[in-house]
Structure formats: structure tokens, C-alpha cells
Amino acid sequence: MPLTTPGTPHDSLFELSGRAAAKATPALLGPDPDRLAEVVARVRSRRSQLHHEIETLRRAPGGLGRGALDRDQSIHRLTRQLGVLERFGPDIVLGRMSFSDGREPVYVGRLGLSDDHDRRLLVDWRAPAAEPFFAATSADPMGLSSRRRYQWVDGRVRDYWDEILDADSATAGAALDDQSSFIASLGSARTPQMRDVLATIAADQDAVIRARSRGALVVEGGPGTGKTVVALHRAAYLLYADPRLDGRAGAVLLVGPHAGYLNYVAGVLPSLGEDGVRAATLAEMVPQGRDAVPEPDRRVAALKSAAAMVGAVDPAVGLYEEAPTGRTVVETPWVDLDLDPEDWAEAFDAPAPSTPHNEARDQIWEALVEILVDKVDPQQAPVELVRRALLDNEELRRLFSRTWPVLDPAQTVADLWSVPAYLRRCAPWLSQAEVAALQRPESRPWTDADLPLLDAARRRIGDPAAAGRRRRREKVMAEQRRYMDDVVDYVLASDDNPDSSLSMLRGEDLRDALMDPDAVEEPDRDPLAGPFAHVIVDEAQELTDAQWQMLMRRCPSLSFTIVGDRAQARSGFEGSWRDRLTGLGFSDVTTRTLRVNYRTPAEVMAEAAPVILAQVPDAVVPSSIRRGGAPLVHGRIEDLDAVLDRWLADHPDGTACVIAAETDGVSGVRGVERPRVQVLSPTTVKGLEFDLVVIVEPLGTEQGRALAVDRYVSMTRTTGQLVILTR
Template identity: 35%
Template sequence: MLAPRPWRTDRTADGMGDSVSDGVVTGDDTGRGDVPSDEAAAESLARELAVEQAHVDRVHAELRKAGERARLVEIEGMSRGRTDRTGDIRDEEVSGLFARDALVFRAGQRRHDLERQHEGLVFGRLDMEDSHGREVRYVGRLGVRDDDYEPLVIDWRAPAASPFYRATPVDPQSVLRRRVLRSRGETVIGAEDDLMVADAPDDLVVLGEGALMAALGRSRSAHMRDIVATIQADQDEAIRAPARGVTEITGGPGTGKTVVALHRAAYLLYSDRRRFEGGGVLVVGPSAAYTAYIERVLPSLGEDSVALRALGDVVDACTAGRLDPPSAAAVKGSLRIRRVLARAARDTIPGAPDTLRAMVSGRAVRLERRRLDRVRSQVLRRHHRNSSQDAMVLALAADAWTQARRPEDRDVDREEFIATFVDHRDVEAFMHAWWRPVDPREVLLWLADARRARRCSRGVLTEAEADVLAASLQATLDTGTWSVADVALVDDLDARLGEVKEMPVERGFFEIEELDELEAQRSLRVGVPERNAPAHSALTPTRHLTHGDARDVLLRGHVGRPSEYAHVLVDEAQDVFPMQWRMLARRGRWASWTVVGDLAQASWEDLDEAEKAREEAFGSAPRRAFHMATNYRNAKEVFAYAEKVVREHVPDADIPAAVRETGVDPVDVTVPADSLDATVRTHVAELADEVDGSIAIIAPARWAASMADLVAAAEDIAPGLGARLVLVDPLSSKGLEYDATVVLDPDEIVAESPGGVRVLYVVLTRAAHRMHVLRPED
């Protein structure tokens, strides 16, 4: 996530440049330095931190004043538009109400932004020198000015802050020293410096061992840290690239692609707020675990106008976290399934009558399956199914007239017959059973019937594939949960069927209580708490729900028109199925894109098909690419192990260069399966002593239950371990990182994963410092 600083002047006291002692470097006019004593170094460090603390205190004081000003503006706004008159309001009063709402909204938004800026508000300082003299600039999460409108902090996205990220000793951009400040709350607790000139001025003190390596050594927490303070020049170039078109960010594991992309989203919102805040930014990740991991990055940068979605949450009223077996995922993800869905969308409702019988204007009408199918085919050439009811009944009426008319019936008027047919109660009842509007989720569930799935798949899927499709959708019905791959199919069907327009129904108290009980039952039945559903999904069932009915749970809510966004960011793009690319394309027809990925980590096997679907989603928009070549996450020893594994199967894998060494090789042992639990406990306890941060057990489904019990008893292994130890499945580990990992049964991970060795490669690159690989032996 950070780039190396090969130009660091951490030179020893050998007479060749600056001297270093206890994190303090001092320069002199000869380019040599005297090594200060430990006491002198500590005093120098304390003085520098005191200077920075004084500035940070001043900034927070101004921040509180700004918050008070925003509060007063809110009060003023609320006072506008008030009137003692009753009855009709005047035009000027309408204008007052509008001004009031605008003032209150903007002031409230500003006050909210100010109140949350405490942790690391000021994170950087630039000491600059040019022909006009010396200048100090402080860089932070948002801009702050004093009463004279002089800048105390420059917003990191502003052009004036760009030297903080782009300056190098080769191109210093007038920067003498770049300092990264570390804070806890409003207290400065440390500083790290990078020197940009060969000879430091006499009065310039250089602290620490460099911001980059200090950041690399810190422990991982449950939430990804934003690294705005230590973004490097090549990454900053990608962040500030033009908004238009498609920006692709590639690189191997640990190269910081995700953080660069998220900071790019924040930068775009800052640089063209009208466009991107008004049109919206959609950030899509592979899983709910991933989105929970990164959800604090953008808000911590001052941007909360971003829709953050896992692939299973992109469609309203569908929240999915369950993964299909590889065979089912391969069928559902391929573009071939579109022909199957097209046939299903045109099919009749299960159990619908296959004959229409009615007595119309004294004539017996009987339309059997063949005639009904012909009329249905004709109407669907020109209409979406859910908007075809009027056209369908008129077409049936015309066909009924052709059947019922006799040559001698010259006195029977065609228009009168058709009008009578359309309003006939028997026809209305038939239409409700045979051709009512249908929910796209309902149509997908029809394919849980193996016979229907085979019929709709004939000539497209093999019979075995059709059975796999039906079995996977039956599993959806059995569990009451959608799979992640199901969601893209629902989206495709929604586009084919058209929107279901329904009148709002007022819910009764007893029905609302029933919905609450049903939701509680769903959580218990699935075995996991309800995840973060999209905030805009509505709980408006289309029909009466009954307890214990998983089908009703699946059809909860309403699938509305997809939202379209001004910018779409797709992370772990190598794992997006072709059908999922089509789903994303519907939300980004007029959008610019940021796409992040690494083909060596792909879990989708047919990369050519995925590439075709992706290019169709982007259209003719211009492309630009940025490549990240340095692995900042993994220690060299950990990454060397992972590289050896992937090279055997993916010889052209994009392998970045790791920049840290720990001197500790990964542990790789074979253990008896019957003593696996005890062995895992021993290894977890060992890692708990070696690292201070997070530890993950990454285990395939075969061992999930026993490992869940072990994690639940983490406090018995080591005090405080409960907050640090997690269990994660291989696919959900994508995009995540930990201080240490226990990788369980790598052969089984390969066997159960759709990407095989590529997924194992992902698993082996999650650890920053330590990794233990355990191989059960039966």
C-alpha cells in the first residue's frame, strides 16, 4: 500500500552525510553530522514534537470555532422563511423556505465534517524553500483557515498539497523535508521525516527512520487504515489521473491497489464535487467481509457520499453472502446463462392453466396451449413481459374473435366482442393466473424445478449443467438465502421483464409484527446475523408472508430500477464473473471507471469471456493504466513462499518485489488429522506471542465448524486473543490482510475453490509478518 523510499538518508556516522542516533538526524554546513547523545536526541525529539503539538492544538481550536460558526448558520437558516400568516404562502415566502433548507443542509453537513475530524486531522508537514524564501505547509484531511483566512492546514487533495506525495530527491519540487505526523486523538505521538536534499540546512532536524517503513511495520487492525499520509509518487499519479474514461490499476498482492483506488474516489469527489457527488460514486468489492474492512477509509478522508457494496448487495432487495460450489458458479457466471434466462422470462407461471375457456357475447371461446403460446410469442416481440398485460389480453381477444366468428354472424360487431372479452371476469381470472406481472427473483426460482431448468437450457447447457443449476437454486430455496452469483441473474431478469408497478399498500400492525418475527427467524435459520443491507432497499413485500416460508423471505422487498452512477470503482476485478460485469454495466452506462485487479489471483477460470464482458461494460471510453510493482504488505519470506506456489501453475504471474524482511521463514508442517485442533491451538498461541495485531485462521469448508469452535474459545488460548483472532474462508480473504495467518489444508483449498491454485495464492499472501501452513494427514 506504500511505495519504497530508496533515497532515505539514513547514513551512519562514517563521515558520509547525516548522522543518525535514536531516530534524530542533524545536518551541518559540511554535510557531516555529529552523533548526539541519547539525552540530546531525546531532547531534540521532544522539542520537535512540542512544536508540532502547538500547531495541532491551534488547528483544533480553529476547528471548534468553525463548528460553532456552522451551528450559528444552522440557527440562522432555521429562522428564515418563518411567517405568522395562515393560508396561501407568497412567492417570497417560498424562496425563504428554500434558502432556509439550503442553509441548514450545508451548515449541518459542514458541522458533521468538522466534528468527526479528530484522529490524524493534521498528518503532514512540508518545509519548502525557493527563491522567495522558506515556507511551511501543513497537510491534512480537510482544509482549515484562521480568522485572517490564512491556511493552517491544506486539504490533501488540493494542488498545493501534491508535493507531499510527489516530491523526490531527484525532483524535490522545492521541498527540503517531508514530515509525517502520527496522532492519537488530538495528541501528536510521533513523527517520521524524509529528507529531499543532499545537505540539510543547519536548523533542520530530521526524525525517525522514514515514514514508509514505520507504516509498514505497524499491526493490522479490523479496518483498513487510510494511508493518505504515506502515499508515494507513482501512487499519487494514479490517484490524480483524469476522471474521464477507464483507469485501470494493476499489480500483485500487497501493492496497495485498493487503497490507491479508494483515495482516487475521494480525490474525484473533491476535484469535481458537482459531478461526482450529484451523480454518485459506487464502490464494489468481492464480499461483505471486504466492505466491512474498508468501510472506514473513505469517511476518514472526509467523503461519505459513496455507495459501498459487495457484489452480493448490488441489486436492491437482494442481499447475498453465500457462495455456490464451483460447478454452479461456473454455470451461473457464464454469459451462456443469458439464453436460459431469456427463455425463463418468456415462460408461463408454474401451475398456470393451459386453456382459456369463456362464453363471450354468446360465443364459446376455447384457446388451447398452442394458440396461447403463439399469441405469447407475438406479444413478447414488442413488449417487456411486465408491461405486456394490456397488449396480451387484446391479442388474445383478437385471436378469440378469429376462432369464434362464423360467416353468418354479420350482426356481431368485432369491437363489441373484443370489449366484452377484455372485461370478462373469466378472462380476468385467467390472465391473473396465466400472465400476471412477475418478480425477477420469482422467475429465477422457477428454475429450481429440474424439468423446467432442462427445458430452458436445451441446446445451451448440458443436461448435467442444467441439473447443477436446478440444484443450486433449490439450495437457495432450502436456505432462504441468495448466493452471490444469483444476484447478477436477478438483475438480468429484471432488465428483461421490466419493472413491476404496484400500488403502495398500507400495512397493519399485526402484519408489521409478523415481518419482524420473520426477520428474526431468518437470522436464526441461516445461522448468521443480517448483514448490512443497502440503506435504500425497502421492506415492502409484494404479498402476504407466512412463518417459516423461505420463499417469502427470498421475495421480500421490491427490485426497482437500478441506480446509475457518475463513477464506478471495482476492486478485485479479476474475480468478477461475466454476468456480474453486465450487472455493473447497467449502473455505469455514463460513468467513468476505476478498475483494480491482478489476473494471477483470479477465481474465474475463463478470463477471455470475462475480458469480453468487461470491455462491453466500458464501451468506447478511453483507457489508461497504472501498474504497482512493489509489495508492501508481505515480508519477503512470506511472499517468497507464495511466489513459489503460484509460479508452478501460473508462470506469467505478475510478481511484485517485497520490501521488508523479518528473518523468519513460514512454517510448513504435516500433522495427523485427528490431532489437528490441538495443533492449531499450539500454532495460534505461538503466533500470539510473536505479533501484536490480528491473526487469521484461513480454512476450507471441511474444517470450518471445528475452527469456529476454536476461535470462540480464543481467550482460553491467550488473554486478549479473542479480539485478535478471526476465522475466514479462502474466497472471503480476498482484499484482507493480517499480521499473521494459519493456513489450513492448502490442498483442500485448491480442490474446493473455483480458481484452484490462484485462490491458494491469495490465501498465502494475506500475512504481513508470520505465516504457518498446516497440512492434515489422514
């Protein structure tokens, strides 16, 4: 964002025209022009400082260990600050707080900013001192007399709004209006990515954003209440305020309902100066998720989605971890050794209980060899030679590989679906008919209902190639160590100076420091495997028990922000959110409800509310604060092209969406795609918003609750016009 050029009058940052022109008087602007000019100058100088500091750190020696880590973290922190300053420039300022006691106004920004003399110019929006800017109300002004918010466009203030919070305070210097301009700004044209809304966060949303991170916080609210806004800004707030998350890249996981949602919100967290959040869909957490298809059979989907079915993975793997019950004689050139069931059981107990199956193999093998070596009488056979013979004993290795084989996670789950006897053994609660329903040919693609089981199998079994990589690494490092020892011994033998510093090479620590730990390439760590310190789930009402287990495994502390609306759950669930979550294993559950709809015009909500209340009488339908939306329009599918063409011609900005059925409906209207127009289904439109929504009915063959939810979700995506066309 370009700053004002040197010599430009600083009040040119305010370009107030039209209705806002009356607010351009010095009496109303008050100290704003001077403060914003200071911010502009400081942003410019801070950019230069950051560039210099980053370059200096990059040129400095990398160092080793903790020093290298601290250097990298400093570069990352400074680069993140620079990114925010370069992205926003002067519009880093959100607004100001004026106080009833006459104190100097406090200005709130995206980042904290001080001048060269440590005088505070801006307070970071996440700091406790900035909380009244978002949380103060006329009922609880929190010491404020008024609050001012700026509307920035292309680096200039095009409008601002003052809210009087303390009726007993003087209103001089406040641009009074009924906030209609502010409310109207909430309905401004949408873009393909979520717009910046930090300056317009409301008190009810801010209270949720700043809530404690311990336990599970459920944020329930109907359409347009800002649940997604809360989820994203809460992620940025926690990274700033929670000591558990401080400095931990990837400490927070954001889970969205579909890829379109993640694309839509992708720019929000970077605009808040945070890049330590991992964002993903559930499908992206499993390698097979990329090609998974929807489960076509509802009964099969329900069976696979139960928590008990995920529990079948452990006995499925355990079948390959049963100690032999017979006795074996292991031959060596010096002595024959007995390997009995107790020996196998002792070796199998060597790994920690949580060690994945494949990664436990090396530990068990080493334990087994040591058990046999302990049986050697040193008086009858050379112990070390026997150990080497056992390690090279191909027959013993083959026996061990049959007893504790390398497993493939996907193949293990595939075996459950293709071998009825195997499935009955691992899931004895299933009826014969259910076992038969779950059978699938191995050539059939994986479905979304398979993913939680594949994820559980992957964690229980581990990487099939892990053991081989570990052995290769140990071999390379051993060769390095032998070579380094030879070099050091030669250097020391050649040095005849008793005061030489080369004597330091005799130390083990220095020799270890000379080793190259990167000589063996390590596989990239799965960034979505966790563990995470906090998980935020949007559209959480749709998650199955099995999917919840996927997420709970990634956050052992069960520190969650759970965002959803039971009324928008196609299948629904019994009881409250607390009932649902405690049944899954959460113990500390707090619920907050958002009841104000900032997105959908009241005229549209009047049509949408009866749709959901007819099927879900206890639905929390939010109250809209915006009016003036165009009335609902009905028509025929033949009108679709004309509706879109007319809207695009009348609206040079903004986005539109045609919502059709999940399968044939979407493909049937594909030809209408135009710039600024998307074609989506009721499932893939969740979490998104558009200026125009056109619903093509019928929305599929669903009936009852599922159909009502699809219609309710679709109708409430609009910020302006809603059109319903029938086939």
C-alpha cells in the same frame, strides 16, 4: 478527539520521546507548533460555527421543492464537515510541504481550513495544491525541498519524518533519517478495522487515486501494494474532484468481495469526510442473495456464469409478451367491438422498449382501451360511457391478464431450471446434457451462480406490485383533488372582497401545491439498483461474465475503477485485463500497475513468490520494502493452541488469523477462537491483513492453480509472522 485545553502551551501537541526525542528542538520543529496551535483554535471555533449553522437551518421553515432540497443538502454538507472535525481534532493535519524557492510551507489536512481572515491554514488533501505532498519524489520533487509527515497518537504528535526531495536545497530545519522509522510505521499493529493510512499514501498510489474517471481504470497489483487503499481514497477523491459526482449521494458504488471486507474498511470513508458511497457485495444486490449458498457443481456454475445464460432471461419473459393472433369480439351495452391481432400489436408497442414487463401492463391496458374506443362511432354510441364500460369489463380484463400476465422474477428463473422445454426454448445453444445438468427442484436454495440471472430477471420484469401501487396512488390523489376543489370553491364563494388574496386559489399551481404527495406510502427505493456515476470493484479478478453484467447495468457510462490481481484469480482468465474488459463491452480501458509491497515483510514474500510463480509464471509479484519479519515457522496442527497463546502473550496489540480450508478445515479449528483471533478461509480472507497468520494445511482438495492461489493469498495476509501447520 479532545483538543488542548485553554492555557495549555501549544507545543504540548508534540510529545516526542525515545528515538524521536532528538527531533523536539525548536530549530527542527520550526513553525509547526504555531501552525498546529492555530489549527486547534480554528477547529474549536469552526465546530461551534457548524453547530450553530446546522441548528439554524434545522429551525428554518422546510419550504417546498428546490428550496427544501437545497436546505437538506446544506445540512448534510455541514454535518459531514462537523463529523470530520469532531472525529479528528488536531490530527486533521497530515503534514507540511516546504518549497525550494523559500515560500511559506503549506500544511495539508483531511479538510481545507482557513482562519477568520480567510488565510489558508490547511489545504484539503484532494485539492490540486496538495498533490506534491503525495506525488513528489526525489526524481521529480515538484518544487518541494522536503516533505514532513506526522504520526499522531491520542491527539499528540509522537513522531514525524522529513523526506529531502531536492538535494540541492539546504537541509537545515529537516529531521534527517533514513526513513526507517517511517517504513517501520507501515508494519504497526493491525486492528479489526482498517487503520487510517492517508498520511502514508505513496506517489504511485496517489497517481492512481487522482486518475481521470472516464472509462475503465484497471489497478493491478500484487499483495500489499495498497490496492484497497487506492480504491477507498479514490472514491473520496472523485466525490471531491469530479463534477459529475458533486452533490450526488450514492453516486459511487464500492463493491467488495465479502461482508468481512466491508466491515474491515467501513470506517475509512467516514474518516475522509465522505458518506456518499454505497458499499455492498454482489450478493447484497439481489434479495435472494442473503440466503444464497455456493454452487456445488463446477460445471453448473460455469454454465450459469456465462454472459449468454443471462441473455436467456429476455426470451423467457418475451414468451409472455407475444400478441394474440386471433380475433376477439368485445361486447358493450351499446356496441360490439372487434379486437384483432393488429390492435394487440399496437397496444403492445405503447410502452418504451426499456419498460419492465410488469410496469408496462398499465400502459398497454390503457392503450388497448383507447384503441377500442377509437372504433366507436359517436353517432351510434356514447363514447365516454363505452370507455367506462370497457374499463369495467371483467372478461376483457381476464383476457388481458392471460395475454400479458403479472410475472414474478424469481419464479421465472425457477421455471428455467425446472422446465427443460422452457430452458431449451430460451437457451437453444445448450446441449441436452447441459439442460439436464441445470435442472433443480424448486425447493433447493438459490446459489451464488443464480444471482446474476435473478438480478437480470428483476430488472427485465420489474416489481409485481408496482402497477397496483400506482393505481392506488392515482385514486388517492384524485380523491384529494376533488376534495381540494370543493374546499377552494367554497372558500371563493364565501369571499366577497374583490381585493382579497384568496383569488390566488384559482391558480392550478397553487391548488397542486396544497396536495399531499406523501398521502400514499411509496416503497423504499432500492439504493443498490443504480444508476451510479462510478463503480469501484475490489478483488475484481474473480468476477464472472454474468456478474460483470450485473455491475455494468448499474453504471451505463461504464465509468469504473477495477482493482485486482490476475495472479490471485483462482480460475484465471485468458489474455490481459484489456482483453477481458473489451470482450465484456468496455471500450475505454486504462491499466495502472502497483509494484511495491508495503505490507508483507520481504522474508515472507521470499517464501510466497515461488508458490504462485510455479503455476502463474507471468504473475506480477511485488517487491517488499519492509524487512525484519520473523522467519517462516512450520509445525503440526497440534501446535495451534500453543502458537496462538504465545503470540497473544507476547503481543498486547494486533490481530491474528487462522486460515483453514473452505469447508471442513474451518469447522475443524473453530475451537481456537480467542480475542483478536479470527478463523477464515482463503476466500473470506481476501482483502484483509493481520499481524500473525497461521495457515492450516491442506487448504482443501483443490489442485493446480486454485490451490496455489489459495496458498499465495493466505501467506501474504501477514504484516509480521507467518506460521504453517500441517494436519
